[in-house]
Amino acid sequence: FPRPEGLGCWRNPEDDIPTVAPSCRSLSRPIAPGWRVGSFSQLVAAKHSGASDFSAGRDYDDGGGPDLTSPSAGPKGAPAAPSPLFAARVPLADFPAGLAAGNLIHRIFELISFTDTSGHQEIISRQTAAFGLGDRGNQVAALGQAVAAVLQTPLTGEHPFCLAEIGDDQRLNELPFIFPTGRQGEALGPARLATAFADHHDRLPPGYPVLLRTLQFADLAGFLKGFIDLVFQWRQRWYIIDYKSNLLGSSYADYNCKRLEEPMARHHYILQYHIYTVALHRYLTARLPDYDYRRHFGGVFYLFLRGMHPELGPAAGVFAHRPPAALIETLSRDIFG
Secondary structure (H helix, E strand, C coil): CCCCCCCCCCCCHHHHCCCCCCCCCCCCCCCCCCCCEEEHHHHCCCCCCCCCCCCCCCCCCCCCCCCCCCHHHHHHHCCCCCCHHHHCECCCCCCCCCHHHHHHHHHHHHHCCCCCCCCHHHHHHHHHHHCCCCCCCCHHHHHHHHHHHHHHCCCCCCCCCCHHHCCHHHEEEEEEEEEECCECCECECHHHHHHHHHCCHHHCCCCHHHHHCCCCCCCECCEEEEEEEEEEEECCEEEEEEEECCCCCCEHHHHEHHHCHHHHHHCCHHHHHHHHHHHHHHHHHHHCCCCCHHHHEEEEEEEEHHHCCCCCHHHECEEEECCCHHHHHHHHHHHCC
């Protein structure tokens, strides 16, 4: 058919728009490379692998509770004479090591009641299956034995108490925290961190501030976040517990409290519990009207769960310390400000 007069061919209007090659927009201002949200694990991810011989430094007690001012609580928690039990094999000597096993043990202690043991076996069996470990060579029974031992082990030599005395209403599991790092534009870096610890080196294992300088994390000027395994209250004082499932050996001697400072320093758990203490210090400052660090903060317990036994008490598997108030105040004000 002939095309009607006046009727032209249809054209897409966009065909007349000139084609422009794509290009990236240019930033008009620099982005601070240190701004991010970090965590303890990120700070130590590229840590130096070397470690020195660390011995305990001495400190004094501010009064009102067990003396945790010297790392590992010194010899005060140890038996008067070496116990033959140190040579015995720990129940979890053959229990798997690694991330899954560690997460399983953490989960069990998060779920169980410390004062009521009636549901322990069911929780242990269910969680062991959920984590895919199954009952390998009666490992469920070994876990139950280890859990009972941890709960009944005195954590201090002076004014002794154990977790079995801590009610459900006295504990906070997996307490989250987040706080800023860097003050007045100064990012957090290994050197600043080491300097703060060096000012209080007499209350730390010798050489630890030097070890801090070997950390290789990039400067952090954002936030630091994490979770504290357990915070509990006992006799008007607040304490921190971190569960450690590290396999240090097959006998209780491998978990002697005097031997724990080496892994505490090598894995930078010392830095970790100072971060946790700053977090709890700030939490209690906000929640308790009359809060005072020396009166209300009891200290930190790092429990190496595989090596604890009620008869050995704090002499095996227990690292205890209360950081000096001056260091915590410095970290809170100047480093994590």
